[in-house]
Amino acid sequence: MPFAKSKLMEFPRDVIVGHAVVDDIHNLCDKVISGSHPLIVHDEVTKRIAGERVLKKMKEEDYTVEEIIIEKATLKEVKKTETYAKKWGVDFLIAVGGGSVIDTAKLASFNYNVPFISVPTAASHDGIASPRASIKIEGHLTSKQARAPLAILADTSVIYRAPYRMLASGCADVISNLTAIKDWELAQRLKGEYYSSFATALAKSAAELLIDNAEYIKPDLEESAWLGVKSLIVSGVAMSVAGSSRPASGAEHMFSHTLDQISSGKSMHGEQCGIGAIMMMYLHGGEWEMIRDALEDIGSPTTARQLGIEKELIIEALTKAHTIRPERYTILGNEGLTKEASRNLVETTGVA
Numbered sequence: 001m002p003f004a005k006s007k008l009m010e011f012p013r014d015v016i017v018g019h020a021v022v023d024d025i026h027n028l029c030d031k032v033i034s035g036s037h038p039l040i041v042h043d044e045v046t047k048r049i050a051g052e053r054v055l056k057k058m059k060e061e062d063y064t065v066e067e068i069i070i071e072k073a074t075l076k077e078v079k080k081t082e083t084y085a086k087k088w089g090v091d092f093l094i095a096v097g098g099g100s101v102i103d104t105a106k107l108a109s110f111n112y113n114v115p116f117i118s119v120p121t122a123a124s125h126d127g128i129a130s131p132r133a134s135i136k137i138e139g140h141l142t143s144k145q146a147r148a149p150l151a152i153l154a155d156t157s158v159i160y161r162a163p164y165r166m167l168a169s170g171c172a173d174v175i176s177n178l179t180a181i182k183d184w185e186l187a188q189r190l191k192g193e194y195y196s197s198f199a200t201a202l203a204k205s206a207a208e209l210l211i212d213n214a215e216y217i218k219p220d221l222e223e224s225a226w227l228g229v230k231s232l233i234v235s236g237v238a239m240s241v242a243g244s245s246r247p248a249s250g251a252e253h254m255f256s257h258t259l260d261q262i263s264s265g266k267s268m269h270g271e272q273c274g275i276g277a278i279m280m281m282y283l284h285g286g287e288w289e290m291i292r293d294a295l296e297d298i299g300s301p302t303t304a305r306q307l308g309i310e311k312e313l314i315i316e317a318l319t320k321a322h323t324i325r326p327e328r329y330t331i332l333g334n335e336g337l338t339k340e341a342s343r344n345l346v347e348t349t350g351v352a
């Protein structure tokens, strides 16, 4: 049989990370986009933080700029963004914000079929560079296929001023790649699932960058934002190579998504994934203490108490996590964990 394999990988074309780079937005647009009619997507807060500056710069440089203020990452907001993009006939979208804004713009640009530029104002999860969008549909957070940003402009002087908890959570999200990779390797061995060693190497190097530098990631230090953003971008690129979230999302993410459904939802995505990664690495027989110590150094929760979630809910989430995405094979297998095994896991790893 002739060789007939084919695969599409979509990457960001230009990535600018650094101090005060938000003022270079027009130069980036001049370089990567031929159109002159963007729609800026932000929320009330991110407009104040960086959106205003982006608007002003773009107008000064003779772009015809439209803007929309969104509230949350819901299908309704995605539709609203699409409707305005169509009404004004814009050439591209610029998302200025945290996870919700970027996810909304990402999916709207995919549906309306124009490129988008990602301008993250916080580094709370790896969605800033990935081709997938987390959108709330009928009350449930759903991961939708969208497109990777055409370019990323990450201003460390903006990002390090966001609440530190967001950066710590983003770092924990990347560190959890280590268990996602273990799950992927397991799925390849046991189920013959497609596997990419290139995507794995990228996802792993992003996590290791943070583990090796954990002690330098702290509040009020702009270099911390640099490390966090860099690792989140590499993690997003790993997903582009894989063509799925596989290298960055395994059983620890299923645990986190289950917690989102059964708890009051005050803890952050990355914080939950970090704790999930400690426990899943224990199940894999890997170096779970190394993950715990790195999270501790960074200041991301390592216990149920720090997460603000009761021990019994953590145990319940562990017993249900395997049902959240049954087609994604992980260390939890098809049957999941028993209540006893879950209790044992929580206690042995010191999570509760």
Ligand SMILES: [Zn+2]
Residues within 6 Å of the ligand: 125, 126, 173, 248, 249, 253, 269, 270, 273
């Ligand atoms: Zn994640």
